Amino acid sequence: MQNFIISILIYLFISVIKADNSIILQSTTSLKNSGFYDYILPFIYKDLGIKVNVVAVGTGAAIRNSMNCDGDLLIVHSPQQEKVFMENGFSKKNHYIMHNYFVVVGPKNDPAKISNLNVKSAFKKFFKTKSFFISRGDNSGTDYKEKMIWKSLNLNSSKFSVNWYLETGTSMGATINTAVGLNAYTFTDKATWLSFKNKLDFIIYSDDEENLINIYNAHIISKKKCPHSKYKLANRVLSWLSSENSKKYIINLKNKNQQLFYVK
Amino acid sequence: MNIYWDSIFTAINLIVSLDKKLIEVFFLSFKVTIIALFISCFIGLPLGTFLATQRFKGRNLLIGIINSLMSLPPVVVGLFVYINLSRSGPFGWLGILYTPAAMIIAQIVLILPIIAGLTTQIIEDLQENYNDLFVSLVTPKVTTIKAYIIDARYSLITAVLAGLAKGISEVGAVIIVGGNIDHLTRVMTTTITMETSKGELSLALALGIILLITSITINLIVTYKKYNLKDRYYGN
């Protein structure tokens, strides 16, 4: 009995001290769910010997966690929210890693008749026809982007909430599941969509538009704000990610022959 | 429905092929919950017995609080533990956020009220019967508490199983304080959540089936043993 207790204490102790050559990366879910980290992290470990522990949450939550100093590196995709983060002094600079595009997805029979429309016209059509639209509503990068589109059309999305505009307040995947279940349209990043499995008859509308660009930026959590952050290790991982060498890896990541991410 | 068959085949396939990832998250799930359960029992059984057998000021209040804590949503517990273990929080210096240790702590916060609360209810019945004897023998408090726990051991198994069920099935707390990090803090429930959000519904359901089978097995074994031993030692 006593031995058992002691071994538990030892176990706890080990799990406390074991995080030596590793960093915590606060990240948006889309990169994890698309398989990006599963693909890229082994290369980082091979080259640098650094274990990157990914905590995947929405952009809003990732930024909040980082502001609590619970991360060493941050990768998100919401320029406006990142700006606030930098203004608060938690990061000096946003480092471009890669990009892809946001897309509108919906059922193949296209109840709102939006095929061949650009994204803004499609959104207007949703509004006019009151077609079911599922929004993240979780303060994530994708959610932010979608809200910006409504705003640019002078439409206040919170006004038509409930009727035909539904906010799930959950992750991208759960939101797509809801959209599929309700035969509704939704707005998603392309990487998540391409690697998503429960698509049924859903297809992409409004694709590869320049104003739908989705940029993934990395931030090193400021040493000044967070003295405990593993600044040096995070820096090494970041320079690896922005190197020419890693760009080759990134553009090679494919799902069913479709490229998930692009680099400039 | 096709997805049921899909999930059942996926589940069988995962088990038969001894899928490495499955084994990893499966054992981490049990490691975390068993350790949390053990520590919760270590504190909760004596605490519950103490509350059941001793009369002091504020006792009813304390029992009321513990019973209410039983219904605490795991997400709230997760958030509470996160705030405390965060590097900007009071226990940030421990550096255990996003490790199994943090998950164990969160599960203790979840399980402890269940163990203590149910123990109080179970021991209270016994207390009415035993109290005069212990007063008559002038038994020291610690000995009394030990004796109650030993004598109610087969009934207390129910409380322990309830704790186990809560720990093994919850996702809200461990996903916040563990972060669902691959190879480090990914457990069965967080994997199910993740696979669901990837749209891998049949895989998620398959993992659920495996979790269910394990729970049923444990419960059946323990319940069978319990009644077997109870018959042998308690009669009726």
Add this chain to the structure above:
Amino acid sequence: MVTKKNTLMPIKVKKLNFEKGHRKLLTDISCEIKAKGITIILGPNGAGKTLFLKCLHGLISYSTSEVTFANKTLNKSIRKQQSMVFQSPILLRRSVFKNISFALQQRSKIINKEKILKVLKRVDLLNLVNENAIFLSGGEKQRLCLARAIVTLPKVLFLDEATSNLDPYSIQIIEKIIKEVNRKGTKVIAVTHDLLQAKRLADDIIFINKGKISEFTSAKIFFSKPKSREGKLFIAGNLVV
């Protein structure tokens, strides 16, 4: 045989009152119980006999009175030299042996196995030593309780209707042991409403009715010519409660 002086005697009770809600259950009980012999507390149901016994043993706290043992107020170390057998047997859900050893443990660090087996032989439970106490019959349970009470060699042994509803064999064993331990110097104070048993055992009788002591005399006098009217009626079986 030389018996040692019983260091807890005499027991003095001064104006013991006990109320529950607005009901007065014990009123102004005062008495002095001597070291010698077996004292039987007699009385009809609901008279307050068990309550009085529990007050003597310190199971129930009271504030208005003083109970002294050899002129010392009741405290833990005095209570450790007493034992009690309850009306309905209270046994741990363990083996017969462990039930005895548990009690013995509370008094001394060392558990003497011989001692336990010896006391179990006295109450004729030697063949059930490893049986769980739960499985014993009513008579066996109460014998076990008695064995547990006497194994610690108490100075005072309280019995609360210990033989009600038991078979004649168990009653016979229990009464025999009560007499034996009393002869060896243990003061026995027993509650009963069984007149025949009182006649068999008692040296003194405390007769309680409606929470008051009606009579406290030697057994001989009580059974031949009781002084109180209630006593007379009780013996005749006519006391209306």
